[in-house]
Amino acid sequence: MSERSIFREEGLQALIEALSRRGFRVIGPTIGDGAIIYDDVEALGDLPRGYTDEQEAGRYRLARRDDAALFGYAVGPQSWKRFLHQPLLRLWRAERKGQDVIVEAEPPATEKLAFLGVRACELHAIEIQDRVLIGGDYVDPHYESKREGAFIVAVNCGTAGGTCFCVSMNTGPRATRGFDLALTELTLEGGNGFLVEVGSPAGAELLAELPSRPASREEMDDGDAVVARTAASMGRAMPAEDIHALLMRNLDHERWDEVAQRCLSCANCTMVCPTCFCTSVEDHNDLSGAESSRTRRWDSCFTMDYSYIHGGSVRPGVASRYRQWMTHKLSTWFDQFGTSGCVGCGRCITWCPVGIDITEETRAISDSEKLLGAADGKS
Amino acid sequence: MENLERILAAHPFFAGLDGEFCTLACGCAKNARFDAGQFICHEGDSADQFFLVREGRVALQVSAPGRGASTFLTLGPGEVFGVNWLVPPYRWTYDAKAIAPTRAISMDAACLRNKCEANHSLGYDVMKRLMPVLVERLHTARVQMLDLYGARG
Amino acid sequence: MSDAAFATLMHAQPMVPQVAHVRGRRKDTPDAWTLDLELANGARLIYAPGQFNMLTAFGVGEAAISVSGDPAGGPLIHTIRAVGPVSRALTALEPGDPIGVRGPFGVGWPMAQAEGKDVLLVAGGLGLAPLRPALYRLLGERARFGRVTLLFGARTPEDIVFRHEVESWRARFDIDVDVTVDHAASEWHGHVGVVTTLISRATFDPCNALAMICGPEVMMRFVAMALVEKGFGEDAIYLSMERNMKCAIGHCGHCQLGPTFICRDGPVFTYAQLKRFLAIKEL
Numbered sequence: 001m002s003e004r005s006i007f008r009e010e011g012l013q014a015l016i017e018a019l020s021r022r023g024f025r026v027i028g029p030t031i032g033d034g035a036i037i038y039d040d041v042e043a044l045g046d047l048p049r050g051y052t053d054e055q056e057a058g059r060y061r062l063a064r065r066d067d068a069a070l071f072g073y074a075v076g077p078q079s080w081k082r083f084l085h086q087p088l089l090r091l092w093r094a095e096r097k098g099q100d101v102i103v104e105a106e107p108p109a110t111e112k113l114a115f116l117g118v119r120a121c122e123l124h125a126i127e128i129q130d131r132v133l134i135g136g137d138y139v140d141p142h143y144e145s146k147r148e149g150a151f152i153v154a155v156n157c158g159t160a161g162g163t164c165f166c167v168s169m170n171t172g173p174r175a176t177r178g179f180d181l182a183l184t185e186l187t188l189e190g191g192n193g194f195l196v197e198v199g200s201p202a203g204a205e206l207l208a209e210l211p212s213r214p215a216s217r218e219e220m221d222d223g224d225a226v227v228a229r230t231a232a233s234m235g236r237a238m239p240a241e242d243i244h245a246l247l248m249r250n251l252d253h254e255r256w257d258e259v260a261q262r263c264l265s266c267a268n269c270t271m272v273c274p275t276c277f278c279t280s281v282e283d284h285n286d287l288s289g290a291e292s293s294r295t296r297r298w299d300s301c302f303t304m305d306y307s308y309i310h311g312g313s314v315r316p317g318v319a320s321r322y323r324q325w326m327t328h329k330l331s332t333w334f335d336q337f338g339t340s341g342c343v344g345c346g347r348c349i350t351w352c353p354v355g356i357d358i359t360e361e362t363r364a365i366s367d368s369e370k371l372l373g374a375a376d377g378k379s
Numbered sequence: 380m381e382n383l384e385r386i387l388a389a390h391p392f393f394a395g396l397d398g399e400f401c402t403l404a405c406g407c408a409k410n411a412r413f414d415a416g417q418f419i420c421h422e423g424d425s426a427d428q429f430f431l432v433r434e435g436r437v438a439l440q441v442s443a444p445g446r447g448a449s450t451f452l453t454l455g456p457g458e459v460f461g462v463n464w465l466v467p468p469y470r471w472t473y474d475a476k477a478i479a480p481t482r483a484i485s486m487d488a489a490c491l492r493n494k495c496e497a498n499h500s501l502g503y504d505v506m507k508r509l510m511p512v513l514v515e516r517l518h519t520a521r522v523q524m525l526d527l528y529g530a531r532g
Numbered sequence: 533m534s535d536a537a538f539a540t541l542m543h544a545q546p547m548v549p550q551v552a553h554v555r556g557r558r559k560d561t562p563d564a565w566t567l568d569l570e571l572a573n574g575a576r577l578i579y580a581p582g583q584f585n586m587l588t589a590f591g592v593g594e595a596a597i598s599v600s601g602d603p604a605g606g607p608l609i610h611t612i613r614a615v616g617p618v619s620r621a622l623t624a625l626e627p628g629d630p631i632g633v634r635g636p637f638g639v640g641w642p643m644a645q646a647e648g649k650d651v652l653l654v655a656g657g658l659g660l661a662p663l664r665p666a667l668y669r670l671l672g673e674r675a676r677f678g679r680v681t682l683l684f685g686a687r688t689p690e691d692i693v694f695r696h697e698v699e700s701w702r703a704r705f706d707i708d709v710d711v712t713v714d715h716a717a718s719e720w721h722g723h724v725g726v727v728t729t730l731i732s733r734a735t736f737d738p739c740n741a742l743a744m745i746c747g748p749e750v751m752m753r754f755v756a757m758a759l760v761e762k763g764f765g766e767d768a769i770y771l772s773m774e775r776n777m778k779c780a781i782g783h784c785g786h787c788q789l790g791p792t793f794i795c796r797d798g799p800v801f802t803y804a805q806l807k808r809f810l811a812i813k814e815l
Contacts, residue, residue: 092548094590094632100572101590101630105548137796138546138781251812278785281778285591292591296547299784306786307776310615314775320814328788335791440718448718452725455733478721519726523714527748528657528687 004220006186007212008193012070013044014210015153015181019114022206024151027083028116029076034062036076038083041116048073055161055235055346058355068192071117071185074161075345079274080115080122084146085129091281093293108145116153118179120172121164121343123154125274127178131337132277151202154179158226162235163346165359169238171343173230175199181207184223195223236346236359239366243340247331250365251323259361260319262354267300269348269356270325275341278306301325326358383408387484390431391457392508400501407490413437413477420471426463427488432456435481440474448474451523452516459512464488538575542634546781549588549632554625555607560693563614564658565623566600568607569631577608577633581665582640582744582772582800585610586780588632589621596777596795597622598662599636604672608633611661611693637780638799641666641744642770650678650736654755656685656727656747660693662772662799663746667701674706678741681708681734685727685751688713689720708734727751728758738763744800746772753810756803766804773799773806790815 007014019026020042028041031048041047053073054061065072094103118126126147133143154175157164166172175182180203184195195215198204215223270276280299285292299306301324307314315321333341342358349357384405387393393404411430413419419430419437430437437460438450451473454460463471469488495502533541542550556568571577577585584598587610595618601609614623625631643666651670655663663682670680682701686692692711702709710730712723723730727747743759745752752771759769775787775794782796790809792798809815 096590096630099553099628099630101551101632103549103551103632105545133783136782138543138783140547140783141545251815277783279778280784280786281594283588283591283593289591294588294594299778299786301785309774309776310613310619315814317814324788324815328785332788332791336793436721436723438718438721438724450716450718450720450724453712453723455723476718519729522726522728522750522754525750526687526714527751528685528691528714 003198004215004223005196005198005207005212006188006193006215006219007196007210008188008191009044009070011196011210011212012183012194015206016041016043016116018206018209019151022112024112024114026114026116029071029073031062035060036062036073038076038078038080038115044070047071047117052159053161055163055350056355057163057349057357058352060350067187069158069185070192071155071157071183072159074157074159074164075119075122075347077272077347077351079272079345079347080118080126081129081274081277083113083115084126084150085133085140085143085277088295088297089142091294091296093291096290096292106142108141110145112149112151113146114151114153117155118152118175119155119157119345120175121166121169121345122274123152123175123178124169124171124343125345126152128275128337128339128341128343129277131339135337151206152179152181152199154182154199156182156184156223156227157230158185160230160233160235161346161350163349163357164234164344165236165238165346166344167231167234167237168240168359169340169342169344174227179203184226186219186222186226188219195219236349236357238342238344238359239363241366243362244331244334246362246366246369247327250369251327253365253368255361255364255368256319256323258364259322259356260317262356263318263322264353265302265318265321266353267302268351268353269358270300270302271298272347272351273329274345274347275329275343276300280305301328326361329358330362383410383484386410386433387431390433390484392431392459392512396504400504403494403498403501404486404491404505407487407494408484409487411483411485413481413483415477415479415481417477419475419477420461421474422471424471426461426469426471429461429464429486429488429491430459430475431484431486432458432460433482433484435477435483436479437481437483438476438478440476442474452519453478461488462509462513464491465509533573533575535576535578538571538573539578546634547779549586549594549634552608552631552633554627554629554631557625557627560611560695561658561691564611564693565614566609566611567622567625567631568601568609569633570607571633572630577636579603579636579665580640581643581669582662583636583638584662584780584799585633585635585637586777587612587622588634589618589625590630590632592621593618594632594634594778595619595622596637596780598772598799600661600664602668602672603665604668611658611664613658634780638795639797641772641800642742643669646670646742646744647676648678648740650741651680652734652736652741652743652759653680653682654684654727654731654743654745654747655682656751656755657687657691658693659745659747659751659772660684660698663744664694666744671701671704671707679708679736680706681736682710683727683730683734684709684711685730685747686711686713688715689722710734726754728754731755731758731762741768743769744772745769749774749810756807760803766807767802769803770800771803771806773801
């Protein structure tokens with residue numbers, strides 16, 4: 001923390017080029033489909049300069065900023081999981097020769113990925129998916145190969161989105177670990193610049209190649225002030241209590257039926273969530289039946305098929321499917337992986353077509369308990 | 380009689396029955412024996428007996444045209460059948476057939492009804508023994524109705 | 533390939549099926565078949581009673597199927613009920629046909645904890661298949677266990693899986709076997725009634741006994757409740773659960789029940805672990 005550096009926009013351009021030279025595919029924020037998405041970035045010009053996003057429950061709009069900031073927005077509909085834990089992946093191919101079958105496993109991709117502009121909540125999300133996919137007894141070799149080689153340039157948020165609640169989840173807005181370099185965008189004399197923090201030997205080595213200088217005490221304070229300002233302007237907050245226990249106590253709460261009246265079971269929340277990891281598999285074969293393959297694709301606990309066992313779905317009701325998603329995310333994830341499955345990024349709130357808000361749903365259950373407690377004279 | 384009283388008291392249905400009640404109940408009891416394949420009663424007959432199985436096995440059956448007889452419950456040692464003895468119009472609602480050599484205690488229904496009526500304490504005691512059997516039968520019938528191992532199971 | 537090398541390979545590439553061939557196929561009930569498999573690489577798949585494999589019908593799909601053979605040796609045996617596209621394709625395989633195998637997965641029956649205790653196995657329908665490896669172990673190492681009882685409920689006499697074997701177990705003096713069916717024509721001279729009705733006729737010391745239950749979830753719930761009433765501790769009652777499974781390694785999410793992944797933490801759990809979650813509808 002004490003040794004931080006400063007580089008200007010040329011330094012960021014040099015960073016992108018240095019990563020490319022090292023063979024990384026550099027992916028960062030850019031504008032596409034009316035939103036800020038993650039795609040290949042070759043130059044500063046690819047970044048959404050001067051843009052911000054307006055986010056509310058069920059609403060997302062791009063807007064112009066009155067400055068030329070490169071990272072002046074919160075997170076968009078995509079997350080880095082689409083690169084680490086691909087939406088669609090062939091697992092193997094099989095060829096039948098008579099009564100024999102040769103199964104050929106899909107080799108893990110060797111492509112090296114560099115992520116530019118990873119927010120604190122997203123670093124936590126990656127850490128959470130690490131625990132699921134490579135932290136247990138079995139390792140997903142595809143995730144592992146992409147993850148191990150990845151270079152991560154984090155960005156400390158200078159703007160909180162209207163649906164952000166990372167402060168209440170202890171996951172942001174400052175990037176504290178899990179990065180190679182972390183940037184804080186600052187207004188310096190003569191243009192934008194970045195306060196740079198090194199998070200790994202690889203990050204230090206790369207920074208040494210870039211045109212940078214040590215940061216002054218004042219610049220470091222400015223950087224801290226940016227993050228503090230963001231932290232103070234969160235759009236939402238998760239109730240501060242033991243939510244793990246709260247939800248386990250309330251598996252039969254009437255709120256599940258109430259939210260089911262609004263929930264369309266569209267699965268948007270699970271698709272935009274940076275920690276949702278569920279997948280399904282599909283087998284395909286050619287017309288002769290000689291060749292077949294299995295692909296894995298993202299799946300969602302909001303579909304009926306998800307819990308299908310012969311005879312029917314275990315969770316035919318929308319209420320039970322919403323409950324599965326939310327209790328898994330906020331409660332049983334602790335039992336399974338030792339942390340919450342929620343990082344407070346707010347995507348599920350923004351991208352819900354009917355604006356269901358996970359913090360509001362939690363608060364409703366929490367408040368009803370408090371009311372009951374008050375009625376019982378317990379609190 | 381003394382011998383029968385001992386047999387009656389030893390049957391799980393009457394386990395722990397008060398000595399005086401036992402004597403009363405015993406006055407309505409007699410030993411019964413059925414060969415394998417022998418019908419003990421038929422649907423629609425007057426339910427004038429209540430049976431406590433001591434040995435063997437009894438099948439309770441209902442017949443349907445074209446489907447023959449199907450067994451919906453079998454009973455063995457320690458179990459009872461013929462609970463219609465207590466409910467007007469006192470008619471059997473199924474066939475009961477011994478499917479193995481069977482020994483039972485047969486209680487005279489009218490006799491037992493009269494004694495229960497005359498001595499409500501005895502009646503209440505008998506009820507408390509009968510009710511769990513009925514509740515258990517109702518529960519297992521429900522589970523059977525679910526057809527657990529069928530197409531959905 | 534050695535057995536250990538096979539296990540290492542399976543662990544390194546858990547999502548890739550290994551090729552096996554069907555060596556035997558028997559029809560067990562009107563809708564269930566038993567397949568004997570042999571791995572193409574010559575290895576033997578080492579498993580514990582109660583564990584399961586993921587079986588692939590190439591070009592159709594994959595299903596989670598418990599191993600139903602003898603863990604001490606012999607072919608790799610699975611008993612499969614034809615209820616969906618994948619299980620129908622699997623049960624249609626003929627001797628010589630290739631099949632994909634991944635496994636074994638999951639936590640099996642508590643064989644070590646059962647030592648020195650009376651062991652009560654309660655099976656419903658095809659639930660006898662995942663219990664059969666446990667039964668082989670119990671009979672194979674008979675002296676290590678107390679009284680062994682199998683209570684088995686099926687839909688009709690025709691639906692009694694492993695019928696001849698069940699008859700041979702009935703004839704033994706070192707195991708008590710009681711079979712009941714839900715529905716029977718009048719020719720059936722065995723028990724009729726749900727499997728819970730057999731419990732009161734069984735002999736065991738509830739203070740030093742362990743129960744292993746496998747069958748439809750409703751049946752397991754009622755059996756567990758009946759055993760608790762008989763004095764069993766909730767942590768001495770084990771159930772084998774079924775949920776949708778796509779990966780079997782805790783990565784796909786499908787098989788969750790409350791905090792558990794059935795594939796990874798189960799399929800065998802104690803009633804104490806699951807009681808609360810089994811009581812909540814659609815969890």
